[in-house]
Amino acid sequence: MYNFNYHRAGSLAEAESALAAAEDGALMAGGQTLLPTLKQRLASPSDVIDIGAIPELANIESAGGAVTVGAGTRHADVAGSAAVASAIPALAALAELIGDPQVRNMGTIGGSIANADPAADYPAAIVGLGATVNTNRRAIAGDDFFQGLFETALDEGEIITSMAFPVPEAAGYAKFPQPASRFAMVGVMVSRGAGGVRVAVTGAGPSVFRVGDMEAALAGNFSAGALDGISVSADGLNADIHGSAEYRAHLVGVMAKRAVQAAGG
Amino acid sequence: MTAETGIGAAVKRKEDGRFLTGRGRYTDDINQPGQVHAFFLRSPHAHATINSIDVNAAKSAAGVRAVYTGTDVTAEDVGTLICGWNVVGKNGEGHLAPPHPVIASGKARYVGDPVAVVVADTLAQAKDAAELIDVDYGVLPASADLATTLDAGAAQIHDEVPGNMSYDWDLGDKAAVDAAFAGAAHVTKLEIVNNRLAPNAIEPRAAVGAHDPGTDQHTLYLASQNPHVTRLVLSAFHGLAPEHKLRVVAPDVGGGFGSKIFIYNEDVFLTWASAKVGRPIKWTAERSESFMTDAHGRDHVTTAELALDGDGNFLAMRVDTIANMGAYLSTFSTAVPTYLYGTLLAGQYKTPVIHVNVRAAFTNTVPVDAYRGAGRPEATFVVERLVEQAARETGVDPAELRRRNFIQPDEFPYQTPVALQYDSGNYEATMDKALGLADYAGFAARKAEAAGRGKRRGIGFSNYIEACGLAPSQVVGSLGAGVGQWESAQVRFNPTGNVLVFTGSHSHGQGHETTFAQIVSDKLGIPLENVEVVHGDTASVPFGMGTYGSRSLAVGGSAIVKACDKIVEKGRKIAAHIMEASVEDIEYDGGTFAVAGTDKSITTAEIAFAAYVPHNYPLDELEPGLDENAFYDPANFTYPAGCQICEVEIDPDTGVVEIAKFTAVDDFGNVVNPMIVEGQVHGGITQGIGQALHEGVVYDGSGQLITGSFMDYQMPRAGDLPSYDVDTTVTPCPHNPLGVKGCGEAGAIAAPAAVMNAVTDALGIDNMQMPATAEKVWRAANAG
């Protein structure tokens, strides 16, 4: 780790001004991604602005057909939230599958999606549930938020404040963990709601993606059987020592069916 | 008094209180006044010439005390790292052991090979300065693949070793084996890759070197399994200090699994540099350094064949193995694929002739050496995969085929065709107990039920044998070992009746502080809490060869028994004097010396007091004090054996293998603490399952370590495992005073074959290489 200046922001406004004033500032929420990066000397920000204790970022609200989760909400709090469990149990179930208890007690939903790891779980929820990402400057449609490997629509200095998840009629998440890291090798969120059917896949490609063929099939018949015969091309999917692109493509089909089953279809 | 805590009692571990409450004291917890820190700059290339190193900027960086490269730390200064076991090959010559510099010079030969060291006041300063070091590498093609490293055209790693081969060794009667194969009714043949493993002790390697210029004493605190051996090597081979001026302390050590037996670059460097720099120097490996630089385990490529007659009797076995040594020969590396592997290929069977050929090969990877089981897991895997496959090919039940070929209880001592003489065992009884526990008879029904759920269920056996209790010194000496393998113990009463036990065995998870105290409590009749076991410090323990090869109880425990016997012997004389009887009339039992036929008696505690306050004492015949020393050199290896049965269930949609049921019945001879034994078995099985299903070090073609962290190297987790059904049978070891055989490695030795036999059974295929990853299994489940 290189030396840096540390700031603990008490409010969003404080975080914004500390970030603006820093030569090369980095926000830290749960630190579960940032700190390992710093410890390996892979990044050297001049200033670290800790937003992990800002009360206004850590709320969960269920109102008006949507569940709004503050960016600073820890994975464990999403997993354990009664509001989330009753409105979107698939979201609570997803949070419960992230990492281990230590990671879930520290890591935040905002940090996860800002980092846009191709194998992170939450991107499947943002896209698969049709969420909106709110920042200190604007609202970004979930579909537009992830722009590639570790790439998001966030501008310089932009801070995620919350995510609004429309409450679906049904949703399910199925994850095939990468065996060592337990990140998603393939994770599929399936939902059916006012906006139609969504099938979003994380882990398999460089960034979360939707599977149109599956969505169309499920729109007519929301059951696992409806996915029979629908396959995803291996072209462009990730490949590493844990699984080839072909295997990942196959798992998308298996996990999609299991997600539909988890959604009660 | 001692029945609840004596030999055979499941006493809770004395050491766990401090471990579980964070009060253990590990090497990294040790800080010396004035201590500074070392950071090792390591080669990012698997194979590269070091054309030049510019350390000027680093030397003048903040806080830096010294920067060393391979030209500053020469063989004249510190020697080169040794391999302590010379294997003589088929050509009658010793193995080729190219120089292993403490700091690479001229060439780097694996990713992680140290090329420079910065010593600075803080670790951060050392790291900052290391970034200023400019190394001009000439990257060379690497030879990182074991299967091809002996081929013509492979990159040459050492000038001294043309063709990358350290030795070509064989054992057994080749002509007799070939003849038996020629006349065989059936031959089973398998190509086997024994995967490469990273040891991953919870506590990374760590060291603190210190030198006292006043006394010229060097001290090395080290996460080590054998501090005395480290001292011997640092003194005799590296010339860092004479043994009496060098103290090595291995305090609490958080696991070793073999990886902390060896003498590493850092151990030598810190001992040397702390005197040069005039400051204590600390180094603690980061986890990524552990993956890169701890000696790895296993890594064989093998062709194995078993010949059978028409009745399923084994006629002969033929094994051809290439064993990976990595880039240099580590401390015990050469013995592992020879004396700890080839000699175990008889397994539990009467195979009359066996021939094994082993070529030890260099690659541009970190050195490979002993890892829990060391050679014996590789041998067991070969034997038990072959036997299971032969059973399938000949249509004989795998338990039945084994039964037909077992060495029988009345055939001991049994001379195998591969050098060892087994001392005792009852393999059939052990297997029968396992068959019952595993409900083998009910397997067909469970398989059918699983099929109804779309799952494929398979079952597999592994009937292992191991040679433990290393080792008769003269036997290993004749085989090229550079050290003896006895163990020492000292049992010292204090005047107040409590006891210090000094043992040369080192405990780093094995529970010696409890087991050894139980032995002393039992033998001397004193409460367990009055026994303190001291280990790990060359300044307090007389001598020791350390802990590996499941030797601690069989050899170290036996030394303790001998010392206790001497105490009792002396106690008799003291008792006779005090009670005015003749020594012949003194009867000793459980801590009480009694005069036969009378009600007169005296306890060991009273004897101890009399020995230290010798007012009423036979000073004309006996020295005061009650403090006895013993060395024990075993007469033979011990031969634990057992039967493991694994049942798996495979999800053909994903290829995920679930361990549905795991049974282990082991014959460890007598058991001192069944709870600790059970824990050792559980841990070993878990490592074995890890090897079979999860673990595997991957280097790419250029020698880059792909599995460099826990993000890619998969350790088995509790959630991956069922609760195991474990039990024991007992045939006492006939040649040590405790009748014990050793239990530390059994699980890791046997489990891989049991799991892979079950996986291949479930899939209905002949072979699959470890680890059986989900993708491999999915492909096999959906092939054809």
Ligand SMILES: Cc1cc2nc3c(=O)[nH]c(=O)nc-3n(C[C@H](O)[C@H](O)[C@H](O)COP(=O)(O)OP(=O)(O)OC[C@H]3O[C@@H](n4cnc5c(N)ncnc54)[C@H](O)[C@@H]3O)c2cc1C
């Ligand atoms: C052992 C381990 C296992 C894990 N397993 C999983 C897993 O199974 N699935 C999974 O999805 N993840 C997993 N993770 C990642 C974990 O979920 C992280 O918590 C998450 O990726 C980052 O969240 P954080 O709050 O810790 O962010 P930090 O590490 O604090 O920050 C990450 C990045 O996001 C930026 N950032 C943080 N908050 C904001 C904000 N509000 N607005 C804008 N930018 C922001 C930071 O500047 C930084 O660049 C694992 C991590 C570890 C260490």
